Amino acid sequence: MPARRHPTARQVRLGAELRKLREAAGLKATEAASLLGASSVQMSQIEAAISGVSEQRLRRLAAHYACTDDVFIDALAAMATDRTRGWWEEYRRLLPAPFLDLAELEHHATFLQEVALPHIPGLLQTEDYARAVYSFRVPELPDHELELRVRHRMQRKVILEEPAPVPYEAVIHEAALRIRVSDRTASRAQLSSLLELSEAEHITLRVIPFDLDGFAGATSTMKYAGGAVPKLDTVVRDAPHGTAFIDSEAQLDAFRTLFRRVEAVSLQPNQSRDFIHRLAKEL
DSSP states (O other), X not given: OOOOSSOOHHHHXXXXXXXXXXXXXXXXXXXXXXXXXXXXXXXXXXXXXSSOOOHHHHHHHHHHTXXXXXXXXXXXXXXXXXXXXXXXXXGBXXXXXXXXXXXXXXXXXXXXXXXXXXXXXXXXXXXXXXXXXXXXXXXXXXXXXXHHHHHHHHHTTHHHHSSSOOOEEEEEEHHHHHOOSSOHHHHHHHHHHHHHHTTSTTEEEEEEOTTOTTOOOTTOOEEEEOOSSGGGOEEEEEETTEEEEEOOHHHHHHHHHHHHHHHXXXXXXXXXXXXXXXXXXXX
C-alpha cells in the first residue's frame, strides 16, 4: 500500500491499537514484522498509520498476538478496509485536518455525548450562532474561510437527520444558553432550535442551571463518541494547541465517569425543555 502523507485520526487510531496489541503480547516491532515477512520499517509505518494494513495481515497479527476478542478484531478489520469518502472530503486542504477528523469520527460513532459550558454544542448550533462564534476568532478569519467553517459545521448535522440518526445526548450549562454570541434575535432563534431538536427521540438535552447545587465541573466540556466497541471510544476536547483526540483506556474510563457525574446533577429532559422555554420567553 502506498505511503500516506497525512493520515487521518481514524487511521492513526487503527495503528495505535495494533501497537497496543503488540506491546501487550510482549513482542518487539522487529518480531512482529518477521511474522508477516515484512521489515521493521514497514511494521513501524503500519503502526504510525503511514502505511495501511490489509484485513488478512491484520488478522494474522491478531492471531500472533493471541488476541481472542473477536468482536474487537472485527471492528479493527472494518477500520482497515473502510474506504468511505464522506462529505467532509470536499474540505480537504481547505480546512485544518481536525475539522475533517471530527466529522469522520461523528459519522462512525454509535452514540454521542457532550458536555457544553461556554457555548452551545456545534451539532446544535444555528447558522447565525456558528457564524458569530467563528467571527470572534483571533486572528480574524478571512470571509471565505469563515463561511467554509460555518458550512462545514452545518453539514455535520447530517448525522442527526439521517433515517438512522446517531443517538445524541448533550448536557448544556445555563451560561451557554444565556450568553448572546450575536444579538437577541439570533439567541431567540437558537433557543427555539434547541426546543425543536429536543423533541426528537434520538436527541436528549439536559440543562445545568446556575443555581443548581453540586456542580463544580467548570472544566468538564467534552465530546464523547462511542466506537464499534467500547475499546474504540474517543473523547474530543479543545486544547490550547488545538483539538485533542483522547483514546487511552484509563482516560476513557475517567471521562465516562465524568459524564455520569455531570448528567446526575443536571435537570431531567422535560425539566430542561421547560427551562429553555422560559429563557426563550425572556428574550
